[in-house]
Amino acid sequence: MRWWRGFAAAAVGMLGGLAAQADLGWALWSVTVSDEEEAQRLADSPLRLAQESVRIGANEVIVGPSDPPLVHTLGLPATPLWAIPAPTPVPRAGRESNDYRTTYLNLTNLLALYERWRSDSGGMMTRTRIGGSIQGRDLWMYRLSARRAPGMAAPKTLVITCGIHAREWISPSAGLYVADRIRVLSRTSRRHQLALSRVEVAIVPVQNPDGYEFTWTNDRYWRKNRRRNNSTSYGVDLNRNYASAWGGPGSSGNTSSDVYRGTAAFSEPETRAVRNAMATMPNVVGFIDFHSYGDYVLWPWGSTTTLCPDHATFAAHGQRMGNAIVSATGRNYTLGPTSQVLYLASGGSNDWAYQAHNALGYCIELRGGGTGLAGFVLPESLIASTQQEAWAAFERLWLDLAGVN
Numbered sequence: 001m002r003w004w005r006g007f008a009a010a011a012v013g014m015l016g017g018l019a020a021q022a023d024l025g026w027a028l029w030s031v032t033v034s035d036e037e038e039a040q041r042l043a044d045s046p047l048r049l050a051q052e053s054v055r056i057g058a059n060e061v062i063v064g065p066s067d068p069p070l071v072h073t074l075g076l077p078a079t080p081l082w083a084i085p086a087p088t089p090v091p092r093a094g095r096e097s098n099d100y101r102t103t104y105l106n107l108t109n110l111l112a113l114y115e116r117w118r119s120d121s122g123g124m125m126t127r128t129r130i131g132g133s134i135q136g137r138d139l140w141m142y143r144l145s146a147r148r149a150p151g152m153a154a155p156k157t158l159v160i161t162c163g164i165h166a167r168e169w170i171s172p173s174a175g176l177y178v179a180d181r182i183r184v185l186s187r188t189s190r191r192h193q194l195a196l197s198r199v200e201v202a203i204v205p206v207q208n209p210d211g212y213e214f215t216w217t218n219d220r221y222w223r224k225n226r227r228r229n230n231s232t233s234y235g236v237d238l239n240r241n242y243a244s245a246w247g248g249p250g251s252s253g254n255t256s257s258d259v260y261r262g263t264a265a266f267s268e269p270e271t272r273a274v275r276n277a278m279a280t281m282p283n284v285v286g287f288i289d290f291h292s293y294g295d296y297v298l299w300p301w302g303s304t305t306t307l308c309p310d311h312a313t314f315a316a317h318g319q320r321m322g323n324a325i326v327s328a329t330g331r332n333y334t335l336g337p338t339s340q341v342l343y344l345a346s347g348g349s350n351d352w353a354y355q356a357h358n359a360l361g362y363c364i365e366l367r368g369g370g371t372g373l374a375g376f377v378l379p380e381s382l383i384a385s386t387q388q389e390a391w392a393a394f395e396r397l398w399l400d401l402a403g404v405n
């Protein structure tokens, strides 16, 4: 608290002079918006939102050393919360371990681990290249399936997507744990074998590999993909690029915005890859997109506060997922439609999965870091328990969709 006061005082003092600005470094600010017009003003600005797309009320915003003038030209009430580390590359020392329960893995190591599991799986895991990123990286989807008795009905599919937002490292990390659990349980548990024979699981380990890599090498706080929009701005928010209310509220047409929606729905190869892969699946019944942070289980709609036609079904399964998380770690996630419990956000992947496939499309916001960090920077000491929460929610939905108790 003491240092916070000092920091706030420094920020206020800084308004007059440039000298103090250099001392200020990177910081998390709270910016308050009171109506839709103000919300759009903040969304359109190049200031980076710390996960919170814009909501009416307080928003956490990442402010770099040269950004304070920008915060003030917005004409919105803004106060610094705390200093955060600069988004410079993470030191590699001590990060070479492949223990994905206690460390984050870079793109190469993460994909290598999936490959190792695949080669050990005896055909249970298969891999498809579903496309390529803006910078030409491969986009992969792993399918986890069980041998089926002849004459058994074609399986349904539950799709898991990870890493759509580059800086939310716990998302691909949670995907690893889900894949690992399925892989092990498909050999040791009859219930899970049965579930897999009815509902197979398709996992996209990292949907935004360019962005993910960029957060390891250049900018820990990067969110979007790495499309070059123009000479001064990069990146489309892939979770505003899906064809569900594309262009609606909670997205921006400003290329430098962190919620820039792109030039059209599915303008980005990363979103098209998921769309095309899912188009080949005859019966997608469930969809979970892992994000961080905030502890939420979210369902449609993001684009309007009107309840979706299947709200009751979403709520029933959502409640069961929430209960499973409580049983796993004691943590209480907030459950509800994105637009009601979080904020308006259009063009999101789970809304699209519901609209286009009639799948139960959820977005799960996993845990975040606390005071002194940007929210999506989850300390490595909390990886394992957060993975357990992701698994608990996934497993509940999976077994329910498969009719396995």
Ligand code: 0X9
Binding pocket: 050, 051, 052, 053, 165, 168, 239, 291, 292, 293, 298, 301, 302, 303, 338, 344, 345, 346, 347, 348, 349, 350, 351, 363, 365
């Ligand atoms: O704003 C988002 O894309 C998600 N939150 S995050 O802080 N991880 O960026 C929420 C997405 C919710 N779902 C939809 N908009 N459909």
Ligand code: ZN
Binding pocket: 165, 168, 291, 292
């Ligand atoms: Zn996200």
